Amino acid sequence: MSELRSILTDSVNGLFGDKITRELLTRFDETGDDGGVWAEVEAQGLTRPLVSEENGGVGGEWRDAHVLVQAGGFHSAPVPLGETILATWLAEKAGLEVPEGAATVIDGSDGSLSLTGDGRTGKLSGRASRVPWGTKAETALVVAPHDGGPMVALVRMSDAAHVAPNQNMARESRDDVSFDGASVQMAHLPNDVPADVILQYGAMIRAAQIAGAMDKVLTQTVQYANERTQFGKPLGKFQAIQQEMSRMAGEAASAGVIAEAPFAALDEGLNPEWQIAAAKARASEAAGIGASVGHQTHGAIGFTYEHSLHFATRRLWSWRSEFGGARFWSRRLGARAVDRGMDNFWPDIVSG
Amino acid sequence: MGFFNFEPAALPPEAEALRPQVRAFLDEALKDKRPVDRAWNWMGHDQDFSRKVGEQGWLGMTWPEQYGGGGRTFFERYVVMEEMLAAGAPVQAHWVADRQSGPLLLRFGTEEQREFFLPQIISGNACFCIGMSEPDSGSDLAATRTKAEKVDGGWKVNGTKVWTSSAHLAHYMIALFRTDAEDKHGGLSQFIVDMKSPGLTVSPIINLAGNHHFNQCVFDDVFVPDERLVGKPGGGWNQVVAELAFERSGPERYLSCIQLVYELLGIAARSKDPAMVEEVGRLTAHAMTLRRMSLSVAGKLQRGENPALEASVVKDVGGVFEQSIPEIAARLVDEEPTLMDASNFQQVLAFLTMEAPSFSLRGGTREILRGIIARGLGLR
Numbered sequence: 001m002s003e004l005r006s007i008l009t010d011s012v013n014g015l016f017g018d019k020i021t022r023e024l025l026t027r028f029d030e031t032g033d034d035g036g037v038w039a040e041v042e043a044q045g046l047t048r049p050l051v052s053e054e055n056g057g058v059g060g061e062w063r064d065a066h067v068l069v070q071a072g073g074f075h076s077a078p079v080p081l082g083e084t085i086l087a088t089w090l091a092e093k094a095g096l097e098v099p100e101g102a103a104t105v106i107d108g109s110d111g112s113l114s115l116t117g118d119g120r121t122g123k124l125s126g127r128a129s130r131v132p133w134g135t136k137a138e139t140a141l142v143v144a145p146h147d148g149g150p151m152v153a154l155v156r157m158s159d160a161a162h163v164a165p166n167q168n169m170a171r172e173s174r175d176d177v178s179f180d181g182a183s184v185q186m187a188h189l190p191n192d193v194p195a196d197v198i199l200q201y202g203a204m205i206r207a208a209q210i211a212g213a214m215d216k217v218l219t220q221t222v223q224y225a226n227e228r229t230q231f232g233k234p235l236g237k238f239q240a241i242q243q244e245m246s247r248m249a250g251e252a253a254s255a256g257v258i259a260e261a262p263f264a265a266l267d268e269g270l271n272p273e274w275q276i277a278a279a280k281a282r283a284s285e286a287a288g289i290g291a292s293v294g295h296q297t298h299g300a301i302g303f304t305y306e307h308s309l310h311f312a313t314r315r316l317w318s319w320r321s322e323f324g325g326a327r328f329w330s331r332r333l334g335a336r337a338v339d340r341g342m343d344n345f346w347p348d349i350v351s352g
Numbered sequence: 353m354g355f356f357n358f359e360p361a362a363l364p365p366e367a368e369a370l371r372p373q374v375r376a377f378l379d380e381a382l383k384d385k386r387p388v389d390r391a392w393n394w395m396g397h398d399q400d401f402s403r404k405v406g407e408q409g410w411l412g413m414t415w416p417e418q419y420g421g422g423g424r425t426f427f428e429r430y431v432v433m434e435e436m437l438a439a440g441a442p443v444q445a446h447w448v449a450d451r452q453s454g455p456l457l458l459r460f461g462t463e464e465q466r467e468f469f470l471p472q473i474i475s476g477n478a479c480f481c482i483g484m485s486e487p488d489s490g491s492d493l494a495a496t497r498t499k500a501e502k503v504d505g506g507w508k509v510n511g512t513k514v515w516t517s518s519a520h521l522a523h524y525m526i527a528l529f530r531t532d533a534e535d536k537h538g539g540l541s542q543f544i545v546d547m548k549s550p551g552l553t554v555s556p557i558i559n560l561a562g563n564h565h566f567n568q569c570v571f572d573d574v575f576v577p578d579e580r581l582v583g584k585p586g587g588g589w590n591q592v593v594a595e596l597a598f599e600r601s602g603p604e605r606y607l608s609c610i611q612l613v614y615e616l617l618g619i620a621a622r623s624k625d626p627a628m629v630e631e632v633g634r635l636t637a638h639a640m641t642l643r644r645m646s647l648s649v650a651g652k653l654q655r656g657e658n659p660a661l662e663a664s665v666v667k668d669v670g671g672v673f674e675q676s677i678p679e680i681a682a683r684l685v686d687e688e689p690t691l692m693d694a695s696n697f698q699q700v701l702a703f704l705t706m707e708a709p710s711f712s713l714r715g716g717t718r719e720i721l722r723g724i725i726a727r728g729l730g731l732r
Contacts, residue, residue: 218355222729239719242726249355249725250669253662257358257648258641264360278637285634327630334633338621342614346438349639350371 004060009067011044016075022308028078029171032135038079038102047081048098050089055098057088065089066263069205070256073212073319076311078172080104080133082205087141090197094152094187096141104137104157106177107198108144113179115146115153115186122146123181124155132202132322134175135165143189143198150195153184168318170311200276202323204262207279210287210319211259214252216312217294221245224298241297248293251286258282274333274348281329284320291316355729356662360644361651367427374435377408382439388691388699390440391611394447394604395565395707397521399479402446405436406476411450415458419470426654430603430647437607444518449473449480452598453526456542460583460591465544469524482599483513483527483545483569484592490515491720493528493592494536498571500529500543506577507531507543512570517714519554519567522547526595528588540588544580551575561706597660599715601649606642606670608711609677612704613639615697616681628684635680638673642666661728668721671712678705 001009016037024035041047049064051057058064069082080102087103106113106128113126124142131140134157142153157163161180168174194200225236225245235241258279262272291313295302302309320326340348381404382390389396405411413429415421422428436443454473457465472478489495498511509529519525525545532539545552551574556564583591613635620628645666652659681701682689689702712718726732 218729222355222731225731236726236729236731239723242731243719243722245729245731246668246722246725249729250665250672253356253358253645253665254638254641254669257360257644258637260360261640261644275640277633278640281634281637282641285637326634330630330633330637331626332633333636334620334629334631337617337632337636338624338629341621342617345614345617345636346610349636349643350434 002061002064004058005064005067008046008049008058008060008064009071012046012068012071013075015040015044015046016071016077020075020077022311025076025078025308025311032171032173034078037077041077041079041081042101047084048088049085051092051098055092057092057098062263062266063260066208066260069208070212070259073209073315074216076170076213076216076315080137082209083132083137083202086198086201086205087139090141090152090193091154093190093193096152096154096185096187099139099141099154101138102133102136103139103141104131104133105198105202106131106140106142107196107202108142109150109195109198111145113142113144115142115144115151115184117184117186120185120187122151122153122184122186124153124179124184125181127176127178129176130166130174130322131177133173134163134177135173140177141198142184143195146186148188150189151186152189153186155179155182155184159183168322170314170318172315172318174322194273199323200273203280203329204272204276206319206323207255207259207276207283208263210283210316211252211255213312213316213319214255214283214286214290217290217309217316218245218249218252220309220312221248221294221297224302228299235297244293245297248290251289255283255286255290274336277329277333277336280324281326281333284326284329287316287320356665357652358645358648358662359651361427361647361654363427363431363647364425367425367431370428370431371435373408374410374432375439377404378435378439378441382441385440386699387440387611387615387696388703391700391703392442393437393440393608393611394443395517396440396442397444397479397518398442399445399476399521401442402476402479404476405443405446406474411446411476412454412470412474415454415470415474419466420474421470426650430650434603434607434643437604438610440611445479445521446473446476447604448482448518449478451602452482452595453480453524455598456526456582456591456595459594460542460587462579464579465582469544472523478524479518479522481516481519481522481525481547483516483519483525485513485515487512487514491717494540494589496528496530496540498527498529499533500531500541500576502531503575506575507581509543509545509571509574509576512568514557514568515566516554516569517566519547519569520556520564525569526582528592531585531588535586537589538586540592541585542582542588542591543576544582545574545576546580549574549576559706559710561703563707593660596716597658597663600667600721601653601659601663603643603646605667605715606639606646606673608674609704609708612677612681612697612700615700616677616685619685619697625684631680631684635677642670642673645669661724664716664721664724664728667715668718668725671718671721674711675708678708
């Protein structure tokens, strides 16, 4: 691990570990208030790992972003960290101003949004559903069709015509946003960035968050199984419990290994599309097993609001469906495999 | 966080450089093999094939050059292994020796043993089998009863080993015998048994598919000379634990049903059935994940770290994956499995459906592996 990466790993886990308590997450559920976590994330300079130093970033690698996002998943960080990392990266990459503050990403490449105008300014119109942190973000990076092909646009969320607040099961905001000729800065999509970059890279972010949350559920469950005594011995001494927890551990390990793959591919200058598809499909499948074994082992107490297990499990159940679920990404991966044919199946596995 | 260490590993260029050579070799060597023949995977036995592999310098690749080994990295060996498995090459005649018997001798064997056995393995001439299980000692290896008694110049062995894969074809067995009745774990020792030894009777145990992989081996006053003790008397338990880490570490632990994935993919390509396409994608995601995990274990071997825990995770997750494939294929495709004259899919499905129960038994049952993982989690 590079020096930068270990520093980032230590600071982000230190920050989240200290600050994100059960009380803080409870207040977030009730009021949407993050208890100052975002301010601290910004103060520590963790929102721009991929942005160059000239633009106020740290000029890091994708795997540096990975450790931040995974830590956010582990600690149930109620902040748009992954979204802001993507937005700041894409803004700089496309030659736009790198946005300050919390940012989100919106995929309009399916035609739900459209851009008009010439040169570096234009207008954004259309409707986007389930925008992550739409009510929290100050700006959004949007990819949407334009006459001359897909473009990237930077829009202020305060310029949206309407924002209808909505939430996922973890009460993270997932809002319906409409734009009616909102003013934007815009730029051409860089050549090496696909039109559905928001969908793809968003899925990559969610897979890494799932891997983090899987680790959290596993850690909590191991601790509980060693502390809770029934029939005169800790739960963890029962073989039935051990067998299931080992299965969960295998799923957590699988999610962790594949979630890292697309970040590593990007650092090697490779197209991460198939690793992203594999990561989101596999991690989304693992999420259900992790949540299920975690709850089964915790018994009734883990089913209460008072116990903290649900902060991770409600996120697992939410994140697995966001930016495409297991079925969506399996079909995409399957369509490629079928297209490439049986003779290429193995060579493609080996080459990533 | 931090129960396991699956550090990402990337294959170095010298390892990737081997891949086209291995593929070219396999294209030629396997050109007459049908998919159902390839489905035997690492259970396929062909000593001539193993000799050819040896001629390529692909056996004992990581072993020191002084014994004829290749002095190469675990990553180079990994590429050769995974290409053989993906192609369904009949590797059984050298697999066990190359994977675990040779490394065992390198670690615990005497100089004479290394000089005698390693060159035979490296040339593809020596097939090894593993004598661990007994009628009353399956997963409970410490219950081993087959007894080796000290006699003049060696040991006299009496007892029975079962489920011994390839014993009827092997030249040597690495066997675990009881040398001290009083000390459960510390009373076990490992020996190399010549399969031609007088008093050793090998008889087939036919599996449910009618195939002959494993055997019963009865030892009736079999003499094993002193110089065929491996390591220390009483060191058998610890040596076996180290050996099993090697046994569980390779890519064979997720690729057993790969031929059926190919066939399923072929059918999905023709039918365009969305359910099949989706399932092919799901299996692809699993295979990509397991391959990265398995490669990470190779990285641990290369760094000289103990791969036991992570290898158990890969074998457990990989075993579930392998066993799911015939179930998925049978659910999605309306073709009846048969070994008779039929489509490749039907034959491969029939063969692997009947072999699949063994995937979570051999090399440590699923329950034993999960016990090892639970210990790694700190539950026991």
